[in-house]
Each structure stands twice: as structure tokens, then as C-alpha cells.
Amino acid sequence: MELYNLKHPSQVVSFTQAVKLGLGKDRGLFFPKVIPELQDVDSLLALPFVERSKKVIGAWLASELGQDTVDRLVERAFNFELPLVKADTNLYSLELFHGPTLAFKDFGARFMAQCLNELAKSEKINILTATSGDTGAAVADAFYGLDNINVVVLYPKGKISVLQEKMFTTLGDNIHTVAVESDFDACQSLVKQSFEDLDIRDGLHLNSANSINISRLLAQICYYFEAVAQFKQHNEGEPVIAVPSGNFGNLTAGLFAKAMGLPVKRFVAATNSNDTVPRYLDSGDWQPEVTVATMSNAMDVAEPSNWPRVEAIVEAMDWSLADIIGLGVSEADTAESVKALNSAGYLSEPHAAIAALALKQTMSADEKGIFLATAHPAKFNEVVEDILNIDLALPEPLAQVVPKKILSAELPADFGLLKQHLFKVLAD
Numbered sequence: 379m380e381l382y383n384l385k386h387p388s389q390v391v392s393f394t395q396a397v398k399l400g401l402g403k404d405r406g407l408f409f410p411k412v413i414p415e416l417q418d419v420d421s422l423l424a425l426p427f428v429e430r431s432k433k434v435i436g437a438w439l440a441s442e443l444g445q446d447t448v449d450r451l452v453e454r455a456f457n458f459e460l461p462l463v464k465a466d467t468n469l470y471s472l473e474l475f476h477g478p479t480l481a482f483k484d485f486g487a488r489f490m491a492q493c494l495n496e497l498a499k500s501e502k503i504n505i506l507t508a509t510s511g512d513t514g515a516a517v518a519d520a521f522y523g524l525d526n527i528n529v530v531v532l533y534p535k536g537k538i539s540v541l542q543e544k545m546f547t548t549l550g551d552n553i554h555t556v557a558v559e560s561d562f563d564a565c566q567s568l569v570k571q572s573f574e575d576l577d578i579r580d581g582l583h584l585n586s587a588n589s590i591n592i593s594r595l596l597a598q599i600c601y602y603f604e605a606v607a608q609f610k611q612h613n614e615g616e617p618v619i620a621v622p623s624g625n626f627g628n629l630t631a632g633l634f635a636k637a638m639g640l641p642v643k644r645f646v647a648a649t650n651s652n653d654t655v656p657r658y659l660d661s662g663d664w665q666p667e668v669t670v671a672t673m674s675n676a677m678d679v680a681e682p683s684n685w686p687r688v689e690a691i692v693e694a695m696d697w698s699l700a701d702i703i704g705l706g707v708s709e710a711d712t713a714e715s716v717k718a719l720n721s722a723g724y725l726s727e728p729h730a731a732i733a734a735l736a737l738k739q740t741m742s743a744d745e746k747g748i749f750l751a752t753a754h755p756a757k758f759n760e761v762v763e764d765i766l767n768i769d770l771a772l773p774e775p776l777a778q779v780v781p782k783k784i785l786s787a788e789l790p791a792d793f794g795l796l797k798q799h800l801f802k803v804l805a806d
């Protein structure tokens with residue numbers, strides 16, 4: 379698979395290089411030179427998830443890695459369920475939260491971990507990433523126990539829930555966590571400084587494992603095929619799919635699936651009040667505002683990093699941006715949507731509820747829709763309990779971590795101290 383840098387098209391790399399590098403020159407995103415088209419999609423849809431995913435990912439990677447390797451990576455990464463559940467009239471929920479950390483980020487993080495593990499072989503790989511909650515847990519869990527890979531996760535001390543914190547700071551082994559005495563922006567800026575530091579770059583070979591890594595997107599394409607496969611067992615026609623969006627990696631993967639031949643009527647890009655994209659789709663003006671904090675905090679992104687890829691797919695396929703419907707949902711409407719779904723018998727959380735509402739507001743009466751449920755309701759238990767006035771039980775993966783001890787180091791937001799710490803835990 380060949381990819382080029384969207385900012386510098388003359389920079390062309392293999393999948394292996396793109397996974398290791400993350401970003402290209404000038405922080406440009408890597409984009410595939412060719413989007414493979416699948417033959418006989420109907421027969422593919424009849425296959426079980428893991429078998430189908432081997433073919434979907436194989437269409438991109440078999441020529442570079444060999445189909446046997448692709449099969450092994452897929453089998454190791456995708457080892458949990460993803461049911462399509464009827465949620466309301468004409469509405470289905472694709473539940474992507476049955477993985478080890480109860481968020482859809484498990485798909486991308488687990489596949490990326492398997493790819494790096496395969497590519498690392500004898501090389502040592504060090505991953506440095508910052509998290510405000512979800513990503514850290516998915517990344518830490520996905521890389522836990524893999525040979526030759528060390529992970530350092532920075533997070534803002536006291537700014538995430540104890541439950542969230544325990545999901546990734548209690549593992550130990552090759553997972554090193556650092557509670558930084560500051561906010562998330564400070565953590566991100568420490569990560570950035572580390573990548574720019576020559577001693578660290580030459581001495582520690584860092585990789586960022588963040589959401590722009592192309593391996594994550596390939597993994598996410600697979601669940602769109604599963605959504606349509608399960609939808610077809612109950613319905614005629616093509617579904618409208620609504621994606622609760624932050625950095626827009628999820629929507630990018632959906633558009634890749636459609637470009638590969640998956641029958642999807644259209645996509646709805648649903649955001650919270652951080653609605654740069656819906657406003658852009660309406661007006662043609664790209665006007666990011668200051669990020670605001672919402673209940674759906676995994677989508678609190680004002681400048682979505684994957685957006686250039688969305689535009690590149692639309693251009694490559696000769697589609698129109700006007701075919702993507704954008705909708706920003708307010709906090710009050712998010713809460714109303716959680717309530718409405720609950721009245722229909724479906725327990726959700728703010729991210730999924732935003733996507734569900736976006737379908738209700740934009741579908742015609744003869745259409746049917748699928749919204750992506752990106753997190754388990756219990757991961758946002760405080761908000762959900764508050765909106766619905768109920769008590770939620772903790773599911774097993776969350777309950778398990780409660781008695782465990784937090785193993786994090788604590789540091790002030792000081793680059794010199796972080797640098798010392800990185801060399802201490804990562805150098806041989």
C-alpha cells in the first residue's frame with residue numbers, strides 16, 4: 379500500500395513507514411494513493427465479522443504484508459462483539475463499546491498495537507501519548523504485555539474521573555503512566571516538545587499512537603461493513619449512518635468503506651457544540667472557535683485533525699461535500715435525546731445520543747438509520763445517572779479496576795523533568 383503526504387504529495391511511503399511515522403513532513407496526513415474497490419460486496423456481507431475483516435483489510439495490506447500476516451493481525455485485534463441493536467422507530471445502534479476498555483477506540487488501538495508489534499520485531503518501539511481519558515485507556519490496554527514496545531501516557535492529574543484513571547494506570551509492566559500537575563493542553567504540549575527534542579528523538583525512537591495513525595482508520599472501516607451486514611438481515615435498502623464526531627477519524631473510516639463499495643445511503647456528521655464542521659458544510663467557511671467543554675467530552679474538538687482526509691476522499695471519489703449532512707447538537711438537546719432513547723427502551727450516553735438525534739432530525743419517514751454507539755453508558759455514568767435519575771451498575775471491566783492501585787508517577791508540567799523521566803523508564 380502506498381500513501382502520500384497530503385501537504386507534500388511528493389513524500390510517498392509504504393504502510394509500514396506510515397504506521398511508524400504517524401505524520402509526514404510538516405505534520406501532513408498520509409493518504410492512500412489508491413482506494414481499493416471490493417468485488418461482490420454482497421457475498422462479503424454474508425461472511426462473519428472476523429473473516430470479512432481479513433478481506434477488507436487484506437484489500438489494502440495483503441500486497442505489502444502478505445494475507446497470512448493480515449489474518450493474524452485481524453484475529454488478534456478483533457476479539458469482541460459488535461451487535462446492531464434496535465433502539466427506536468427506524469433507528470439502530472451499532473454498539474462499538476464491548477471491547478476491553480468499553481469504547482470504540484479499542485478497535486483502532488488494538489489493530490494499531492498488533493501492527494506495530496508485527497513491524498517492531500527486533501526493533502524497540504516507544505510510544506508517548508497524552509490523554510484526557512478514553513484514548514489513554516484504549517492505547518494502554520491494547521499495548522499491554524507486547525514485547526519490544528513501551529508506552530508512556532501523560533494525563534492531567536485530578537482532571538479525569540478516578541474510574542477513568544484506574545482503567546489505564548493500574549496495568550504496570552510495559553505501560554508507564556504519568557500524572558501531570560496541570561491540564562490536558564499542558565500534557566499535549568509536553569508530548570509535542572518531546573517529539574521535537576533531538577536527544578529524545580535520536581535516543582528513544584518515539585511513536586505517537588494518536589488518532590491520525592493510518593492503521594487505526596483501516597481497522598475502523600471493518601465495523602461499517604458489519605453494520606450494513608447486520609442491517610441487511612432485518613431490512614431492505616441502504617441505511618443512513620450517523621457518526622458522533624470529534625477528530626473525524628470515525629467518519630473518515632466510514633467514507634473509506636463507502637468508497638470501497640459498501641452500500642450506505644449517506645453519512646451524517648454529528649457534533650456537539652464544537653460544530654466547526656457542520657457550520658463549514660453549511661457556509662463553506664472554515665471558522666474554528668475556542669473549544670468548549672460538553673457532556674460528550676470525547677468530541678470536544680474545534681479543529682478536527684482528520685478533516686483533510688475527508689476532503690481528500692470526497693475529491694478522489696468525485697463526490698460532493700454537500701452529500702455529507704452536518705449537525706451540531708446543543709447540551710440541552712443531547713440530554714433530551716438520552717431521555718427519548720431511554721423512553722423507547724434504549725440506554726445510551728451523550729455521544730451516541732447526539733448521533734441518534736442527528737438521524738431523527740435529518741431522515742425522511744421512509745428511511746432507516748444506524749447511529750454509532752461509541753462508548754458504554756457506564757463510562758459516562760455520572761452524566762447519564764443525572765439525566766435519567768437512575769443508578770447504573772458498573773460493567774465487569776470497570777468494576778475490576780476499582781480495587782487496583784494507581785501506579786502513576788507524578789510530575790509538574792516541566793519538560794526537563796519529563797525528559798529525565800522518559801530516559802529513566804524507556805532507555806535500555
Ligand SMILES: *Cc1c(COP(=O)(O)O)cnc(C)c1O
Binds near residue numbers: 481512622676753
Ligand atoms: C473519540 C471519540 C469520539 C470521536 O471520534 P473521532 O474519530 O475523533 O471523530 C466519539 N465518541 C467517543 C466516545 C470517543 O471516545
